[in-house]
Amino acid sequence: MCTKSKNVIQVPLLDLKAQYNGIRRETEAAVAAVFEAQSFILGATVENFERAVAAVCGCAHAVGVSSGSDALLVALMAEGIGPGDEVITSPYSFFATAGAITRLGARPVFVDIESSTFNLDASLIRERLSARTRAIIPVHLYGQMAAMETIMSLADAHGLVVIEDAAQAIGARRGGRSAGAIGHYGGLSFFPSKNLGGAGDGGMVLTGDPARADRVHKLRNHGMDPKYYHALIGGNFRLDALQAAVLAVKLPHLEAWTSARIDNADRYARLFTAKGLSPDPVKLPAIPPPDATIRHVVNQYVIRVPQRDALRGFLQERGVSTEIYYPVPLHLQECFRDLGYAAGDFPAAEQAARETLALPVYPELTDPQADAVVEGIRDFFNRP
Ligand SMILES: *Cc1c(COP(=O)(O)O)cnc(C)c1O
DSSP: OOOOOOOOOOBOSOOHHHHHHHHHHHHHHHHHHHHHHTOOBSSHHHHHHHHHHHHHHTOSEEEEESOHHHHHHHHHHHTTOOTTOEEEEOSSSOTHHHHHHHHTTOEEEEOOBOTTTSSBOGGGTGGGOOTTEEEEEOBOGGGOOOOHHHHHHHHHHHTOEEEEEOTTOTTOEETTEETTSSSSEEEEEOOTTSSSOOSSOOEEEEESOHHHHHHHHHHTBTTBSSTTOBSSOOOBOBOBHHHHHHHHHHGGGHHHHHHHHHHHHHHHHHHHHHTTOTTTTOBOOOOOOOOSSOBOOOSSEEEEOTTHHHHHHHHHHTTBOOBOSOSSOGGGOGGGGGGOOOTTSSHHHHHHHHHEEEEOOOTTOOHHHHHHHHHHHHHHTTOO
């Protein structure tokens, strides 16, 4: 292995300080305004941000909630999904997707992913449907939307509810429509590492249906309407006004940040190809050129490589941080052992768990940093 010394250039996986430096004054003013008003729970700050997100996503209703996880949970609650029900979803996602289903006593039924996109393979859904199936939760993983046309037509044909897990995909498009705005519900996350990240936890439920929006509104606040009268049992799933204030400052920057992510992905693809590293040993993510109909928003830039764990360690020593999303597919998680799945059930998801590596792709990543990532990978594989 090549060990020639280099100027050490640090490349973090994400650099939130770089982003904050560009919006410090506006953010501090927005936070100060909430403190001045001492109005921390719901109210105009949250409502204005909900309207802004609804407009950006092209969806009639947006309801701020406490996290992306709770967005999925509340959507399932709004449909009354619980014990005896089955929900089709991906085995290759963040835990929250399947966690929301099981917390309500329903059963996640996994369907393998497409190797090329890491998203639910919609052609495999039909054979997993049963009389108990109530909903499908496709995940728009890494910022790329799942095959929503097929999923929606299957759902229509079988009377199923579709809840898009758009936690990683705000602003993504498919067929000219935005992530979260196609299904009966969409869930967004404002976890700090998402493309639109708050100063803590936050999320949003999108829906085009006023009756569903109304139920979600009530459920996020203990099912209360009017005050101290409860027709439904909900919970405390509210979005903080402080989070809404910070996020409202960030939202107008989202387009520029998304473009910068896409540019960084382009740069990686050019560099890997120019250095002869792709398609072998580095398999690049399939990112179509963005236009009005389709857009991958590159929340993560995820390559597939052999010797993934050794490469990750090698890069870390060179100051390049990477991450594995996700090392254990959901059907093999210890807490889901009683669902009865086994290794080999979902080969594409299991292979992804062995081979994927997410590279730094945040908007403020500099060209020398991206070059350092690719050089590190070239050196690991001993290429000239
Ligand atoms: C982040 C994420 C969630 C959960 O969002 P939180 O805001 O962290 O609760 C759910 N699903 C996916 C795919 C995610 O990436």
